[in-house]
Amino acid sequence: MRIVVLTGAGVSAESGVPTFRDADGLWEGHRVEDVATPEAFEYQPSVVHRFYDARRAALATVDPNPAHHALARLEEAIGDDLLVVTQNIDDLHERGGSTRVVHMHGRLRSAWCRACDGRTDWHDDLADHPPCPRCGVTELRPDVVWFGEIPYEMDRISAALDRADVFVSIGTSGAVYPAAGFVQYAGGRGAHTVELNLEPSAGSALFAEARQGPASVLVPRWVS
Numbered sequence: 001m002r003i004v005v006l007t008g009a010g011v012s013a014e015s016g017v018p019t020f021r022d023a024d025g026l027w028e029g030h031r032v033e034d035v036a037t038p039e040a041f042e043y044q045p046s047v048v049h050r051f052y053d054a055r056r057a058a059l060a061t062v063d064p065n066p067a068h069h070a071l072a073r074l075e076e077a078i079g080d081d082l083l084v085v086t087q088n089i090d091d092l093h094e095r096g097g098s099t100r101v102v103h104m105h106g107r108l109r110s111a112w113c114r115a116c117d118g119r120t121d122w123h124d125d126l127a128d129h130p131p132c133p134r135c136g137v138t139e140l141r142p143d144v145v146w147f148g149e150i151p152y153e154m155d156r157i158s159a160a161l162d163r164a165d166v167f168v169s170i171g172t173s174g175a176v177y178p179a180a181g182f183v184q185y186a187g188g189r190g191a192h193t194v195e196l197n198l199e200p201s202a203g204s205a206l207f208a209e210a211r212q213g214p215a216s217v218l219v220p221r222w223v224s
C-alpha cells in the first residue's frame, strides 16, 4: 500500500515550534506578508533575516515528538511505499528518523544563492549574512519558498500522489496552495484521504475521514 503523508506546522507544535496562523492572525508578531514574500526580502532584508535567524536558533532547542517518531516507524515498516511531504522548514522529521522526506517549502538550515543557484548549509557561522561562498556575488537568502514562488519538487510530489492508495494530511490548516489542493488531487485519483488535525481544517469536508486531536496522540495511534 502506497502512502503519501503531508505535514504542516501542527506536527511540530508539540515540539515547541510555533504554528503560523495563531488566533490573532499573526505569526510570532509578524504579518505573514511582511516576512514570507520575495518583496519583503527585497525591501526589508534585515527584518526577514532576523526572523529566520531566530527560528534557526530556536531549532537547536527543540526535539522531535511522538508524531515524528511514529512516521519514522511507518517508514521502517513499509520503506519506499511511504513519502512524507512536509511544508515545514524544520528538520524534525529527519531527526525523528525519517529519510524519505520532501521539503516542499524549503529548509531552514540551507541558504540559496540567486546568482549561482548554489546551496550552502546554513549554520550559526552564516549569521552575519556573508556573500555566497561559491560565487561571492550576492547575499545568500533563506532557502525557503515564499508566497508567489513555486514550491520545490512538485514533479516528485505529483508522481507520488498519482500512485497513492492513501493520502494523510497532518497538522496543516489547508490555507496555503498548492498543498491545500493535494487532498482533491489524490482523492480524485482514488486514494483514501485522511485528515489528522487539532481541529477541522479549512478543507476538512474534502477528506473521506477526519480525526481531531493532538498529533502526538493521533499519529502514533493511526500508524499502529
Ligand code: BJW
Binding pocket: 007, 008, 009, 010, 011, 013, 014, 019, 020, 021, 022, 032, 036, 087, 088, 089, 105, 144, 145, 146, 147, 148, 149, 150, 151, 154, 170, 171, 172, 173, 174, 175, 176, 177, 178, 196, 197, 198, 199, 201, 213, 214, 215, 216
Ligand atoms: C495541530 C496541533 C497539534 C496545531 N496537533 N494539529 C488564491 C487561491 C489559491 C491560491 C492562491 C490564491 N492567492 C495566492 C495563491 C497562491 C499562494 C496561496 O496559497 N495563498 C493563500 C494565502 C491563498 N500560494 C503560493 O504562492 C505558493 N506558490 C504557488 O502557488 O506557486 C504556483 C505554482 C504551484 C505549483 C506548481 C506550479 C506553480 C507558495 C506558498 C509558499 C508558502 N510559504 C510559507 C513560508 C515557508 C517558509 C517558512 O516557513 O518561513 O509556508 S507560508 C506558511 O504557510 C508556510 C507553511 O508551510 C504554510 C502552511 O502553514 P501550515 O503548516 O498549514 O500552518 P498553520 O499555522 O496555518 O496551521 C497549523 C495547523 O495545525 C492548524 O490547523 C492547527 O489547528 C493545527 N495544529 N497544533 C495537530 N498539536
